Amino acid sequence: MGSIELSVDVAADARTTWAVLADVGHHHRWMEDAVSIRFEGEQRQGEGTVFFADTRVGPLRTTDRMIITAWTDEREMSVRHEGAVTGEGTFTLEPRADGGTRVLWRERLNFPWWFAGRLGEVVAKPILSWVWRRNLTNLARLVDAGPAE
Template identity: 45%
Template structure:
């Protein structure tokens, strides 16, 4: 009798200490509950999780600056500048985020604000080219160009490199340029590779044998200390455009004076 009671007490204690079975996927089978929970994703892993970068860029807007057409840029801004990320001060964006951000910020470098001025010169095409071809003579009609110094022995054609000291108001800097296009009596193109970067081109077109259309186009990128994109917009569209219009009047006067002799 005593042994029977002890056996019942032992079975009852065993039932209390054993967790209730969990019904498995197969009917009639029982499995024990998991002894540990799945590992949680760390906050650092969440911070570095890739963000979808399938943003498509819309058509170019004013002055050729490209803007995102959907909310991907907002997602990037939230990921990079959220209060939690800024409070930590040490979170790093994932490579995919960096690529997407770089693609959006580089749109300014690829599509810089353009400046275009043009004039009609009362001189034949050959006369105008004779004045424009000597790069060293550009200081004769460019008010903002103080001096030109060649780099190397080359003076004409593609590959010619030179330093042009430029002064606009209180700002004075050395503009390093390299000729990238040279079509006799048609076009002269340059690349700016110094403090100010970008590209420019002179194009000439004969109108009636006695008049020539001369067009000056530039796309410039200003450094941050000259205002960056805002400086390119204000300085280019308002300041440089006016200076270059006056430069073309000086060029026209020089060409027309040369044509009369």
């Protein structure tokens, strides 16, 4: 599919932004395509964490096993997608001069033949870009709203 790279500016600092991003078990609060997240084992954060993400985009559903492959507090989280859809994704936080944070999201995914393979990837790229842009907007709103009471 090639890469998809998107970003959003968050008013909050990197520490506050990271607190929401690092809470992997609650990514479904801001990722519209994430239906649920289940962990394999007790580990919930950091490199080596393994989880299953049930995702839905329109009528298409899949469950991907994901492994966190990089974790630097307040800076970066990377995952490897395993399952029907394979690939890698990375969130990077960049502090801004005004005290806010830029969140960069990069994904490179490969689709199976029964998702129409390369043709499916071509069709999916603009759709996933749209969904993930909305996800980043949701993340910014959630972070900037502050902790739930």
